[in-house]
Amino acid sequence: MSSLDWKLLRSEYLFRDNWLTARRDTCQTPKGKIVEPYYVLEYNDWVNCVAIAEDGRIVMVRQYRQGIGKTILEIPGGTMDNTDPSPEFAMRRELLEETGYDFEKLINLGSVAPNPASSNNLTHMFLATGGKKVQEQDLDENEEIEIVLMELEDVEQLLKENKILQSLHVTCLFYALLKLKELRLP
Structure with missing residues (x-):
């Protein structure tokens, strides 16, 4: 198989902020075609x-x-901080x-690329078991999060009805359902 990888010729940062970094790349395809500009969003x-x-x-x-x-229903998650030593620690x-x-x-369920065409990051997915409430929420300044405890069958029904909108969370839910099925087998 021949390589389809592009060669990065040049990168220029257009915007850098805590939550969004945008760059304009100039690339060359294996057949020599110059692709300019190609925009990439960088995220942690x-x-x-x-859970x-x-x-x-x-x-x-x-x-x-x-x-x-x-306002939508989701699973817990967020951005890895630069100080997080691992995805598990961040989770x-x-x-x-x-x-x-x-x-x-x-339990690590693997990683997916949210939008590999234009974003550089991965989403690391997990299944957590044996949860105990040990403290009150410690939310970021702009977060207002309501906890909703649901039966697994009700979450599955929401998936069937396409009522969970966050695609990365839907992906994790499906991987977790597969893992739960695997864990329940003799």
Whole structure:
């Protein structure tokens, strides 16, 4: 198989901020075609998790999302901080901050690329089990998050009805459902 990788000839940063970095690249395809400009958005990696409390209910979160102008139901997750030593550490931190729950076990479900055509980051997905409420939420300045505990069957029904809008969370939910099925087999 021949390589389809592009060669990066030049990069120029157009905007740099805490939550968004944009650059304009000049690239060359394997056939020699120059692609200019090609815009890339740089983000820190993200984490998300299907979190199961010790009573078997799924810990969901409701929050407003400005991009689509709606309050939606999601799973816990967030952005990895530059100081987070690993995705697992970041996920445990996010779970504690957003939900106040600590979990006995965190199972890595893999990673997906949110938009590999124009974004550079990955989303690391987890399944957490044995959750216990150990503290109140410790939210960021602009966060207002409502905790919603749901039965697994109700979450599955929301998926069937296409009522969970955040695509990266839907992906994690499906991977978690597959893992739960695998774990329940003899």
